[in-house]
Amino acid sequence: MQARIKTLVVATVVALPLAAQAAEPLKIGILTDMSGVYAGVGGKGSVIAAELAAADAGGKVLGRPIQIVAADHQNKADIGVSKAREWFDTQGVAMINDLTNSGVGIAVQRLGTEKKRITINNGAGSTALTNKECGPYGVHYAYDTYALAKGTATALMKQGLNSWFFLQADYAFGQSLQNDAAAIVSGMGGKVLGTVKHPLATTDFSSYLLQAQSSGAKVVGLANAGGDFVNGVKQAKEFGLKQTLVGLLVFDSDIKALGLNTAQGMKFTTAYSWELTPEMEAFGKRFFAKAGFMPTMTQAGVYSSTMHYLNAVKAAGSDDADAVMKKMRSTPINDFFAKKGVIRADGRMVHDMYLVEVLKPSESKGPWDQLRLVATIPGDVAFKPLSASECSLVKK
Amino acid sequence: MDISFSAVLSQIMLGLNNGAFYALLSLGLAVIFGMLNVVNFAHGAFYMLGAFAALLGLDYLPRLLGSDVGIGFWSALLLGPLLVGLLGVLIEKTMLQRLYKVDHLYGLLLTFGLALIFEGVLTNYFNVAGEPYSGKPAMLEGAVNLGFMVFPAYRLFSIVFSLLVCFAVWYLAERTRLGSYLRAGTENPDVARAFGIDVPMLRSLTYFLGVALAGLAGVVAAPIYSVSPKMGSDLIIVVFAVVVIGGMGSIMGAIVTGLALGLLEGAVKVFYPPLANTVIFIVMALVLLWRPAGLFGKER
Numbered sequence: 001m002q003a004r005i006k007t008l009v010v011a012t013v014v015a016l017p018l019a020a021q022a023a024e025p026l027k028i029g030i031l032t033d034m035s036g037v038y039a040g041v042g043g044k045g046s047v048i049a050a051e052l053a054a055a056d057a058g059g060k061v062l063g064r065p066i067q068i069v070a071a072d073h074q075n076k077a078d079i080g081v082s083k084a085r086e087w088f089d090t091q092g093v094a095m096i097n098d099l100t101n102s103g104v105g106i107a108v109q110r111l112g113t114e115k116k117r118i119t120i121n122n123g124a125g126s127t128a129l130t131n132k133e134c135g136p137y138g139v140h141y142a143y144d145t146y147a148l149a150k151g152t153a154t155a156l157m158k159q160g161l162n163s164w165f166f167l168q169a170d171y172a173f174g175q176s177l178q179n180d181a182a183a184i185v186s187g188m189g190g191k192v193l194g195t196v197k198h199p200l201a202t203t204d205f206s207s208y209l210l211q212a213q214s215s216g217a218k219v220v221g222l223a224n225a226g227g228d229f230v231n232g233v234k235q236a237k238e239f240g241l242k243q244t245l246v247g248l249l250v251f252d253s254d255i256k257a258l259g260l261n262t263a264q265g266m267k268f269t270t271a272y273s274w275e276l277t278p279e280m281e282a283f284g285k286r287f288f289a290k291a292g293f294m295p296t297m298t299q300a301g302v303y304s305s306t307m308h309y310l311n312a313v314k315a316a317g318s319d320d321a322d323a324v325m326k327k328m329r330s331t332p333i334n335d336f337f338a339k340k341g342v343i344r345a346d347g348r349m350v351h352d353m354y355l356v357e358v359l360k361p362s363e364s365k366g367p368w369d370q371l372r373l374v375a376t377i378p379g380d381v382a383f384k385p386l387s388a389s390e391c392s393l394v395k396k
Numbered sequence: 397m398d399i400s401f402s403a404v405l406s407q408i409m410l411g412l413n414n415g416a417f418y419a420l421l422s423l424g425l426a427v428i429f430g431m432l433n434v435v436n437f438a439h440g441a442f443y444m445l446g447a448f449a450a451l452l453g454l455d456y457l458p459r460l461l462g463s464d465v466g467i468g469f470w471s472a473l474l475l476g477p478l479l480v481g482l483l484g485v486l487i488e489k490t491m492l493q494r495l496y497k498v499d500h501l502y503g504l505l506l507t508f509g510l511a512l513i514f515e516g517v518l519t520n521y522f523n524v525a526g527e528p529y530s531g532k533p534a535m536l537e538g539a540v541n542l543g544f545m546v547f548p549a550y551r552l553f554s555i556v557f558s559l560l561v562c563f564a565v566w567y568l569a570e571r572t573r574l575g576s577y578l579r580a581g582t583e584n585p586d587v588a589r590a591f592g593i594d595v596p597m598l599r600s601l602t603y604f605l606g607v608a609l610a611g612l613a614g615v616v617a618a619p620i621y622s623v624s625p626k627m628g629s630d631l632i633i634v635v636f637a638v639v640v641i642g643g644m645g646s647i648m649g650a651i652v653t654g655l656a657l658g659l660l661e662g663a664v665k666v667f668y669p670p671l672a673n674t675v676i677f678i679v680m681a682l683v684l685l686w687r688p689a690g691l692f693g694k695e696r
Binding site for chain 1: 400402403406407410413519526539545546547548620621622624627662665666669670672
């Protein structure tokens with residue numbers, strides 16, 4: 001009996017500090033669309049990417065285990081914000097990543113400013129995040145609508161495709177993408193013949209497509225994404241649309257869903273594809289081994305930014321948002337995703353973007369061999385210059 | 397924006413396409429309301445289940461059984477409504493039957509609850525954004541050139557097929573002996589019973605028919621729209637508006653208003669797109685002010 005009590009005491013004494021340590025993991029939240037139109041873009045792939053980053057960091061930072069938590073915001077800003085609030089207030093989540101859907105992304109970044117917590121947008125595209133809505137703890141990492149529009153619209157205008165009709169997802173992101181693209185088209189002497197707005201997650205695009213057809217525009221620009229983009233392109237084929245169809249935000253997963261037969265020849269701008277460089281390929285293959293599909297630029301961005309965040313926590317010696325942000329801004333990002341990437345005062349992470357073209361079925365060598373690099377767009381050309389930013393944090 | 401004649405015609409074709417769906421769905425609702433006095437809020441859910449029956453039969457059943465061939469579109473066109481209809485009969489026999497004698501509100505609450513349950517269960521397992529149905533028959537692939545527009549062959553088929561079904565149901569209910577039994581059994585059950593008509597059996601049959609129509613509409617819709625747990629609730633409000641405008645319980649009213657409102661919606665999409673989602677409800681409000689029983693309904 002005595003011996004048993006002794007062992008118990010010894011066990012408790014040994015276990016106590018361990019338990020105290022285990023009780024305080026560093027939590028990173030992946031807030032994303034798990035079941036809607038953008039589930040393929042972010043979704044569980046983003047959770048896998050974050051887990052991969054946590055594992056690559058050794059599973060621990062500053063002696064604390066790294067824990068990835070995830071939730072579905074259902075593309076609704078109110079649900080996203082209440083989840084984020086719960087995470088910040090009661091779960092001790094230190095940073096939220098992914099944030100696919102600009103409506104949710106903007107709302108959660110605002111909450112981050114209020115609560116002094118870091119939010120990293122990899123899924124949301126709206127440039128409002130680094131302009132009117134910018135915040136001291138908000139980072140816009142993978143891409144934004146300005147960079148997408150700049151890359152794609154410029155390339156098509158140079159081919160003489162100078163009259164456009166837009167199909168736009170009717171919320172913050174679609175508006176931002178259409179505005180940016182229309183500005184580039186008119187800035188280069190082209191014409192915007194019309195725009196029609198459709199609700200997020202539209203199943204029937206036929207009426208909008210017919211309006212695009214009868215406008216006589218040379219280009220039909222799809223200022224939407226994910227499932228909406230895929231449905232729009234499929235139905236354009238169904239109705240025999242003859243105009244040049246352009247996706248302003250296209251992910252590798254969309255091309256996979258459409259198939260090369262339907263998507264061949266399309267040009268679009270991206271921040272990442274496993275086919276672009278050997279380093280990107282190495283990451284893509286590691287991700288594929290865990291997920292069973294190749295990562296999108298959002299998912300690749302989640303990995304890269306989570307890694308950058310963890311390194312900053314390590315360097316700062318604390319998870320205090322001000323200290324970590326300072327380190328994140330002062331350290332350039334050099335990995336498979338970005339070379340000399342910099343987080344500016346407005347929160348924009350500046351890195352190179354890539355103009356790519358979808359291969360013909362005969363050119364493809366495997367199930368995920370679908371793109372060809374057309375041009376690399378240097379970061380300072382791709383993104384809106386800091387001098388033009390409307391962010392109040394930028395000193396002018 | 398200058399509007400060309402062919403643009404209007406094209407939108408009208410699409411309107412006809414939507415209108416045919418509205419007609420098919422509101423027809424089932426009108427049959428159920430007219431004969432059973434039940435406001436069937438689960439109608440959208442049955443439509444959704446019809447589409448899922450087609451999807452599951454084609455993609456999931458073979459995987460489950462380990463076979464190569466699933467249930468194709470043509471078989472689904474028969475099996476989908478049948479399965480959905482049988483589920484309807486089960487619900488009618490076990491639950492709905494008990495509510496005929498009480499206020500409409502109880503039937504409405506029951507069917508609304510059932511709709512939420514069906515939707516909730518399927519949302520657990522399927523993507524709300526919808527899954528594509530790949531079973532479109534090969535002979536209906538491609539598009540037909542109508543002169544003013546290129547129209548997908550399958551959509552053309554769905555218009556013609558829906559209209560044929562609508563007419564067949566109208567004929568069955570209004571022009572055949574079985575139809576007269578059905579109407580007699582619901583209009584005056586006591587007298588009908590005195591003539592030796594099995595009234596409870598006729599009621600089940602009526603619910604089967606109404607619900608099977610929703611299931612059929614679901615199967616026809618599967619190749620056009622993505623199959624999703626929410627597809628029914630998106631449509632049901634519009635369909636109810638159609639039934640209210642046409643006059644609750646009027647079969648011909650449901651068919652004609654369904655088509656007319658589809659066309660109106662199509663026309664509005666050309667002239668002022670943002671109004672397209674609202675125009676049906678504006679018409680509904682006006683009709684209710686002017687003729688509270690609906691365009692084809694009789695005051696009771």
